Amino acid sequence: xxxxxxxxxxxxxxxxxxxxxxxxxxxxxxxxxxxxxxxxxxxxxxxxxxxxxxxxxxxxxxxxxxxxxxxxxxxxxxxxxxxxxxxxxxxxxxxxxxxxxxxxxxxxxxxxxxxxxxxxxxxxxxxxxxxxxxxxxxxxxxxxxxxxxxxxxxxxxxxxxxxxxxxxxxxxxxxxxxxxxxxxxxxxxxxxxxxxxxxxxxxxxxxxxxxxxxxxxxxxxxxxxxxxxxxxxxxxxxxxxxxxx
Amino acid sequence: xxxxxxxxxxxxxxxxxxxxxxxxxxxxxxxxxxxxxxxxxxxxxxxxxxxxxxxxxxxxxxxxxxxxxxxxxxxxxxxxxxxxxxxxxxxxxxxxxxxxxxxxxxxxxxxxxxxxxxxxxxxxxxxxxxxxxxxxxxxxxxxxxxxxxxxxxxxxxxxxxxxxxxxxxxxxxxxxxxxxxxxxxxxxxxxxxxxxxxxxxxxxxxxxxxxxxxxxxxxxxxxxxxxxxxxxxxxxxxxxxxxxxxxxxxxxxxxxxxxxxxxxxxxxxxxxxxxxxxxxxxxxxxxxxxxxxxxxxxxxxxxxxxxx
Numbered sequence: 001x002x003x004x005x006x007x008x009x010x011x012x013x014x015x016x017x018x019x020x021x022x023x024x025x026x027x028x029x030x031x032x033x034x035x036x037x038x039x040x041x042x043x044x045x046x047x048x049x050x051x052x053x054x055x056x057x058x059x060x061x062x063x064x065x066x067x068x069x070x071x072x073x074x075x076x077x078x079x080x081x082x083x084x085x086x087x088x089x090x091x092x093x094x095x096x097x098x099x100x101x102x103x104x105x106x107x108x109x110x111x112x113x114x115x116x117x118x119x120x121x122x123x124x125x126x127x128x129x130x131x132x133x134x135x136x137x138x139x140x141x142x143x144x145x146x147x148x149x150x151x152x153x154x155x156x157x158x159x160x161x162x163x164x165x166x167x168x169x170x171x172x173x174x175x176x177x178x179x180x181x182x183x184x185x186x187x188x189x190x191x192x193x194x195x196x197x198x199x200x201x202x203x204x205x206x207x208x209x210x211x212x213x214x215x216x217x218x219x220x221x222x223x224x225x226x227x228x229x230x231x232x233x234x235x236x237x238x239x240x241x242x243x244x245x
Numbered sequence: 246x247x248x249x250x251x252x253x254x255x256x257x258x259x260x261x262x263x264x265x266x267x268x269x270x271x272x273x274x275x276x277x278x279x280x281x282x283x284x285x286x287x288x289x290x291x292x293x294x295x296x297x298x299x300x301x302x303x304x305x306x307x308x309x310x311x312x313x314x315x316x317x318x319x320x321x322x323x324x325x326x327x328x329x330x331x332x333x334x335x336x337x338x339x340x341x342x343x344x345x346x347x348x349x350x351x352x353x354x355x356x357x358x359x360x361x362x363x364x365x366x367x368x369x370x371x372x373x374x375x376x377x378x379x380x381x382x383x384x385x386x387x388x389x390x391x392x393x394x395x396x397x398x399x400x401x402x403x404x405x406x407x408x409x410x411x412x413x414x415x416x417x418x419x420x421x422x423x424x425x426x427x428x429x430x431x432x433x434x435x436x437x438x439x440x441x442x443x444x445x446x447x448x449x450x451x452x453x454x455x456x457x458x459x460x461x462x463x464x465x466x467x468x469x470x471x472x473x474x475x476x477x478x479x480x481x482x483x484x485x486x487x488x489x490x491x492x493x494x495x496x497x498x499x500x501x502x503x504x505x506x507x508x509x510x511x512x513x514x515x516x517x518x519x520x521x522x523x524x525x526x527x528x529x530x531x532x533x534x535x536x537x538x539x540x541x542x543x544x545x546x547x548x549x550x551x552x553x
Contacts, residue, residue, distance in 0.1 A: 008326055008355040018349050078338070084303060086353040087326040087335030087398070230433065239302040243264070243294055 011088040015096035019079060023071060023104050030067055031111055034060045038119070053129035057119040061134050061151070064108050065158045065192065069185075072101060072162020076170055078195075086232055094233045097163055102225075105156030112155075113148040135193060138214075146214055153221030154191055159227040161188040167235040187224045194220065252432030253314035253327060254279035254302060260309035262295050262456075269295040271456040273309070277434060282426060282446050284464065285404075285436040287453035288536050293436045294332065296453070297402040297435035300434075301330030313400055326355055329398035333405050335389035337377045340377040343388060344373040354396040362395035362423060363457070368417055382409030390418050394425055402434040415439070419446060440529035456534050464528070471526030472508060475501040480519040503534055 008014075038057045045052045075097060083093045120130040120140070132139050138147035164184045169177030192218050255277035262270040270292045276284050287293045296306045299311050301319040302325060311318060318324045337346050339549040343366070351357040366373065369387035377385055389406045409414050424445060426433060437443045450467050452460040460467065471491075474481050478500040503526055514522050 009352055011326075011353060014349075056335075065348065080335050082338055082349075083353075085301070085330065085332075086350050087328060087396075088353050089302075089320045089322060089325050091320055091322075240305060242299065243269075243360045 002036070003219055008025050011083075011092035011241070012095040012099070015067060015079070015083050015088065019075060019096060019100040020103070022079075023068070023073070023100060025200050026071055027061065027107065027111075030064075031115075034063065038115070041202075042119075051124065051126070051128050054133055055116060055119060055123075057142070058132050058134045059113045060112060061154075062192075064112050064151075065154055065188070068101075068104060068108055068155065069158040069162040069165075069188070072164075073166040075101075076163055076166025076236075080170065080236065080239070084241060090237045090239060094236050098229055098232070101159035102156050105159045106152045108155045109148055109151035112151050113144060113245070116143055116147065148209075149151070149218055150214060151219050153225070154188075155223050155226065157191050157221050158188050160225055160232065161185055164228050164232045164235075167232050167239070171233045171235050172240045187228065191217070191221050191224060251280035251430045253324075254300060254432065255400065255434075256310075256312040257296075257299075258310040258312075260299065260301065260306045260311060262292070262304065265542055268305070268456050270299075270453075273453075273456070273458055275450070275458050277432065277463055279314075279432050280430050281448040281519045282422075282433045282435060283449040283451060284440070284443060284447035285402075285434050285451050285453070286440060286532055287436075289345065290455075291453040292456040293453055294404055297330045297332070297404050297434070297436065300400065300402055301328045303330065305403070326353065327399040327502060328402070329354070329393055329396040329400070330402040331389045331393035331404060331406050333386070333389075333408055335392060336378065336386060337388065338390070340376055342374050342376055343371060346377065346388075347391075350392055350396070351471075354398065356397035356399075356429075358395050358397055362391055365391040365394060367419060368421065369414060372470040381415065384409075384412060386410050387414060387418075390421075394421060397425070397429050397431065400432045401432070402436070404436045405438070407439065415442060419443065422446065440532055441527060442499045447528075451533060452532060452550075459535055466507075467531065468525065468528060469529075470505050470507055471503065471531040472506075473501055473503050473524045473526050474516065475499065475524070476516075476519065476521035480521055484516060484519060484521055491531070492537070503530065505531070505535075 034057075038060065041056045042052050045056070079097075083096075084090065096152075123130045130140050161184060165177065165181065168180050169186055172180075184234050207242055254484040255275070257273050257275040260270055260273045260275075261268065262282065273292075273296070285293050285296065295304070299306055300313055300318060302320065305319050313321075313324050313328060316324050318328060338349060341349075347359075348361055351359065351362070365387075369384070369391065371384060371388055371391065373378075375384075377388060380388065386406055386409050390403070393401055393403050393406060407418060409417065419442065422433070422435075435443060444464070447464045450460060450464045452461065453456060465498065474484055476484075476499065478498055481502050485502050485504050490504055491503040493500060493502045495501075508523070513523060
């Protein structure tokens with residue numbers, strides 16, 4: 001005889017709220033530190049050189065990529081087991097994790113873009129430049145939309161890469177998790193350094209417009225994100241929990 | 246949608262679970278009756294935790310079929326919320342307060358009782374502001390009990406949840422389990438090494454030995470099957486001849502033998518005439534004798550077991 005149990009809130013939404021709250025707490029801490037560091041660095045550079053003609057805030061790009069990446073690994077390690085033990089399926093965990101990590105990626109990109117633009121406005125007001133020396137496509141003349149789009153793709157891929165690394169470690173153990181890092185993290189590194197093409201003179205597809213570069217990077221990023229999400233889902237749906245916690 | 250349920254039944258058909266070369270469960274066929282408290286007994290490494298893991302869809306069997314309330318529990322949206330498997334230290338958010346843990350776990354359990362959770366937290370003197378990672382072993386176990394009972398899942402599996410608990414807390418747990426079970430009947434599978442303590446709770450008993458089902462029957466009839474025969478050695482030997490002898494102890498000319506198998510008409514009279522004393526055998530003694538590696542063989546194989 002089969003029986004039903006009482007209704008409950010959507011497991012995907014339930015876990016997404018929990019994961020979202022955890023990531024939001026860490027994001028506040030991260031951005032507070034990033035802003036303090038950027039302001040401090042700017043003040044020091046101003047005292048030393050008299051003016052600051054480069055964007056300091058943009059150097060947060062690497063940290064804003066790798067920090068949430070590491071949180072993605074932690075998220076799988078800390079929450080998947082509890083999610084299943086609480087009577088929810090792997091399927092709903094996959095949905096919740098992907099939803100939250102994509103949103104977090106866009107959120108980090110939005111904050112990053114806003115801070116870079118704010119810094120640029122301050123530099124303009126002080127008569128300073130705001131040259132972007134970081135290896136990214138969006139330079140100091142790029143629109144806010146272009147910068148947001150490029151950073152969003154990078155951050156989303158970073159977060160999905162973190163989930164993927166976490167899933168491989170959980171499913172196959174430490175050795176396999178480490179040995180497959182070129183596969184699980186490689187795409188993120190590729191995406192981070194593709195923008196380097198704007199500093200070199202290459203023929204063919206590379207000698208295109210800024211918009212072309214952006215479209216290429218975004219296209220590659222979206223494909224990478226889709227593949228990573230699919231592999232993450234496939235790994236987690238077959239994942240068996242260890243005999244003892 | 247809500248439906249009244251008295252608990253979910255469990256069926257295992259030819260279930261085998263391997264971890265590499267180690268066979269944790271070996272071609273297990275088993276039925277757990279819905280609406281009962283079933284004791285899952287077995288020595289370390291007998292496969293108890295693995296069995297719980299399969300029922301809660303923590304794992305998929307290497308071979309065979311697992312059915313919970315008639316369906317495969319693996320990635321089953323209907324069955325998953327109705328199965329609560331509490332392992333030794335619990336699967337909780339270690340770095341969040343107990344309050345946050347209760348909020349998260351309760352949101353996933355359709356029958357979760359905040360009232361019962363509150364009572365149990367108070368009973369075990371658990372501070373909601375503390376984090377599981379900061380709790381002692383006993384307090385961690387107590388929180389696992391809170392989660393397991395307050396979830397009121399139609400199939401609740403409690404795997405050694407009393408570890409580290411002091412005696413008063415253990416007895417408080419047994420009383421709370423019985424009281425809530427009486428008010429909200431469900432299927433409870435209780436795994437424990439403290440057989441003498443949990444014996445009074447059990448309606449059915451499953452004994453696992455090296456991954457195989459040794460016994461699966463109701464506790465009352467199992468208790469009735471164990472008889473101790475005490476008296477002069479020759480008379481005891483004569484009386485137990487042809488019976489399933491589980492253990493024998495000798496002290497001088499007196500022998501005490503434990504046999505399995507219900508007494509038949511006339512046995513009591515024969516024993517009395519031979520000067521023998523017949524007595525019940527506690528479930529724990531039966532368990533110890535039945536799973537004695539010397540008796541069941543394979544002691545060497547047992548030694549290579551893992552925590553399963």
